Amino acid sequence: MPIVMKGSEVAAAMKEDMVKKVSELKAKGIVPKLAILRVGSRADDLAYEKGAIKKMADIGIECEVHELAQDVGQKDFEAEFNKINSDKSVHGILMFRPLPKNLDENAVLEVIQPHKDSDCMCNANIAKVFSGDLSGYPPCTAQAVIEMLDYYKIDLTGKRVTLVGRSMVVGKPLAMLLLKRNATVTMCHTRTKDLAGTCRGGEILIAAAGKARMITADMVSEGAVVVDVGINVDENGVLCGDVDYDAVEGKTSYISPVPRGVGSITTSVLAKHVLRGAGAQFN
Template sequence: MPAQIISGKDIAEQIREELKPRIDKIKEKGIVPGLAAVIVGEDPAAMSYIRGIAKGGEKVGIITETVSLPTDITQQELEKKVVELNEDSKFHGIILQRPLPEHISDSAIVNLLSPDKDVDCLSPINISKLITKEAGGFAPCTPSAVIEILDRLNIEIDGKRAVIVGGAGKQGKTIGIMLLNRWATVYFCDYKTINPAEEYQRAEILVSAMGLAKKVKTDWVPQGAIVIDVGVSTDEDGKLSGDIDFEPVKEIAGMITPVPGGVGSVTTAMLLSHTVTAAEELTK
C-alpha cells in the first residue's frame, strides 16, 4: 500500500488558524506582532523565502518588514543595524538570512542578536538552551517543523529509532538533538558512515537533510518507515526536489513528506508561531 502523503500545507494552515486568537489578544493591548527579516545583498532564493513569510504573516496579522542592506555594508554598520532592531519595540522577532558576505564576521553578528527576539535560534545562548534542554529561547524553525509534523500526526517519538541522513550538517545535527530531547534513539549518518544502507534500515523515522536531489532510494528506506524530507535542491530537469526519490519511495514508506508542500510549508508557519510567542513574552 502506498504511503500516506503528509501535507505540510494543511499542517501550516492549522498552525496559522491557531495563531489568530493569540494575535487578537496581543492586539487588544494596541500591539501588532512584528518580524524583521534582515538580508544582505540580493539573493533571489532568500528574497523569495522572505516574501513567503510576509504573505503568511499577512494572513494572520503579523507585520513583516524586510531590512535590505547592500552587499558592501561594513561590519560596524551591520552591527549597528542589529542593535537598532534589538531595541526597536515594533519588532518582536528578528531573522538574519545567511550566509553573510565574506568580509562580515558571522559569529560577531549572531552574538549581538537579542535571544528574546532570535526566533530562528542563531544566538549561542538559544543554541545552548536547546542542547541542554533549558527552558526558554527558540529552536530553529526547520527542525521545529519536523517535530511539529510528527506531533500533529500523533507519531510517538519516545523510544523510536530515528536515522538522520546528512547527520553531520547543521540541520541534521539539530533535528537529531531535538529528537534526542524527546527520547528517540538517534543514529547520525553521513558520507563517512560505513555501510550506510544497513544503518538506514534501522529507521522507524528516517529524516534526510542533505540537499541532494533524489539521493535517497528505495534500498535506503525500511518498509513502513516515516520519511521526512528536509532537503531542497533542483533535479536534473531543473525542478524543485527533495532528497527522497519520491515516487518509488512512497510505495514502501508508511508516511512521507513531499517537496514542495512538506517541511518547508511548516517551517514558515513555525517562524510565525515563534514570532507570536516572542510578542507574548515581550509584552507581558
C-alpha cells in the first residue's frame, strides 16, 4: 500500500514553526498582518478566503478583507490597492485574480512592494524564482508541492520528475523550484506527443494541468511518487484531481489525494510568506 501524503500533516508541522515565529515577532512589537483584496464575490474566491482567514487566526496572524464591488472603476481600485500597499501594518497582500475585465491589474502589480507580494504576483518575485534566488516568494501552490515532498522526506536530487502543466501559477515556477533541488525535470502538457510514455519515465509525477482525472494507470510507472495539484469538478459535481486516484493508487509508493492534499497546504505557505514579509519589513 502506498503512503498517502496528507496536506493536513504537512500544515500541522508548518504551524508549529510559524506559531513560534509569530511569538518572536510580537515580542519585537510586530503584529503580522495579511490584507486580502477581493473584487466581487466569486464562490471560489470566497471559499479560499474563508480558509485563509481561519489559517491566519490559527497561527496568530491578523487578517483584514478589502472587498470592492464587481463594477469598481480603475481609479478607485488602484486607490484601494495603494492604500494597502503603503500601510506599514500590512506585511502581506493577497489579491484574487483574475480581476473583472474592466480592470487593469498590471497597474498595481508594477508597484506592489515585493516583500508584501505573498503569492508571487510581481515581476520582481517571478524573476527571483526563475533565477533561483531564494529571497523571492514563489506562488503558494508551487511552494506547497515542495513543502509536501520535504515533509515526506522525498529527496529530489537527481530524480527524474515529470511535470504535467505549464502555467505561471504552478507549472513553470514549480519546475524552477524542482531544478533548484537538483531534480531532472521534464515539462509536458496536454498537447505533448506520447504523454503517457513521458509520464511513465518519471520517478516522480506531478499533475498540474487542470483536467479532471487525466492521469490514468497506464501513465504511471511502478513505485512512482504521484503529486496531484489539480482541483476540478467532474461531470457528477464531485471534486477531484488531475489523477484518476482509484486507478493509479496501487502502482504508487507515495500519492497525494484531492481534496486534502496539496490544496490543504497553500494557505500555510501564504502564512509563511506573510511572516517573511513581517521580518523583512522589520529588518
